[in-house]
Amino acid sequence: MNLVNTVTGTCSPDQLGLTLMHEHLMIAWAGWETDSTVRYDREAALRLVTDQVKQLRDLGLETFVDPCPMDLGRDVEFMAEVSHRTGVRVICATGLYTHTLGANAYYRQRKLEELVEIYVHDLTVGIGNTGIKAGLIKCATGAGRITKYEERCLRAAAQAHLKTGAPITTHTENGTMGPQQLDIFASEGVDLSRVIIGHSCGNSDLRYHLGMLERGCTLGFDRFGIEVLLPDKVRLAAMIGLLGIGYEQQLVPSCDSAACLKGRQPRGPSPLKHPSHLWHKIFPALRAAGVGEDKLRTILVDNPRRFFSS
Numbered sequence: 001m002n003l004v005n006t007v008t009g010t011c012s013p014d015q016l017g018l019t020l021m022h023e024h025l026m027i028a029w030a031g032w033e034t035d036s037t038v039r040y041d042r043e044a045a046l047r048l049v050t051d052q053v054k055q056l057r058d059l060g061l062e063t064f065v066d067p068c069p070m071d072l073g074r075d076v077e078f079m080a081e082v083s084h085r086t087g088v089r090v091i092c093a094t095g096l097y098t099h100t101l102g103a104n105a106y107y108r109q110r111k112l113e114e115l116v117e118i119y120v121h122d123l124t125v126g127i128g129n130t131g132i133k134a135g136l137i138k139c140a141t142g143a144g145r146i147t148k149y150e151e152r153c154l155r156a157a158a159q160a161h162l163k164t165g166a167p168i169t170t171h172t173e174n175g176t177m178g179p180q181q182l183d184i185f186a187s188e189g190v191d192l193s194r195v196i197i198g199h200s201c202g203n204s205d206l207r208y209h210l211g212m213l214e215r216g217c218t219l220g221f222d223r224f225g226i227e228v229l230l231p232d233k234v235r236l237a238a239m240i241g242l243l244g245i246g247y248e249q250q251l252v253p254s255c256d257s258a259a260c261l262k263g264r265q266p267r268g269p270s271p272l273k274h275p276s277h278l279w280h281k282i283f284p285a286l287r288a289a290g291v292g293e294d295k296l297r298t299i300l301v302d303n304p305r306r307f308f309s310s
């Protein structure tokens with residue numbers, strides 16, 4: 001059996017246990033570090049995030065997948081410290097964010113083979129000189145189109161996957177471009193069962209979901225609680241329907257939360273929910289709709305295990 005890279009070492013896919021596939025310990029928009037008015041207190045951030053992860057551990061969480069791309073404030077040593085303090089496994093990613101939201105002045109100048117080299121290095125040698133290795137590959141597209149740069153990043157993700165066996169997870173916007181992401185992966189020869197199309201719950205069209213599920217990938221229903229984008233009721237209705245007709249092996253729930261944001265804070269309350277929202281609202285709603293404990297276990301334990309098994 002293959003081993004999975006976590007930020008504190010390796011484990012077997014069987015050891016992952018109850019896993020959330022898309023949450024963030026900390027994010028930061030590129031450029032925050034140049035804002036001279038910002039004071040970042042790393043120890044205070046560690047205490048805040050550790051506290052939030054302990055709440056999840058007490059609900060039963062065993063593994064936290066943080067697919068933060070390298071240009072969204074990824075700090076793998078911070079992740080390792082949180083993992084040590086909480087006992088929750090953390091898996092980090094290599095890969096790049098979207099054309100408009102990432103830090104790509106540098107990466108736009110890189111050729112495809114350079115991106116593959118960087119991703120494979122993160123996955124097999126380690127990130128910087130930390131010795132911490134990425135456990136999966138992230139890629140991302142914006143709303144309604146895939147730019148040349150994003151396509152290059154997707155192809156790099158596919159090729160790094162083929163070289164290393166590490167699975168791929170994606171970011172989509174407004175529930176668009178998931179099928180086109182799959183087209184790019186398929187053209188590179190990727191087995192689509194090793195791919196999660198993230199934020200698929202941002203689209204309420206069941207034909208969008210079914211078309212991708214038929215191709216064998218897993219769909220991230222991973223933005224529960226972000227009601228400013230789409231109400232939970234819509235996400236739930238689609239998920240309950242898909243679970244009801246037998247797609248439980250291809251769905252993973254999460255909240256796409258961020259326990260900490262470096263830099264200036266947005267005005268007003270955060271639109272993101274703490275992932276305990278799943279335990280307090282979403283799992284009870286699934287149970288009330290007749291989803292049994294066996295299917296909940298499938299989406300929380302079995303699917304992550306299979307996704308990380310090569």
Ligand SMILES: [Zn+2]
Nearest residue numbers: 022024067256
């Ligand atoms: Zn995310």
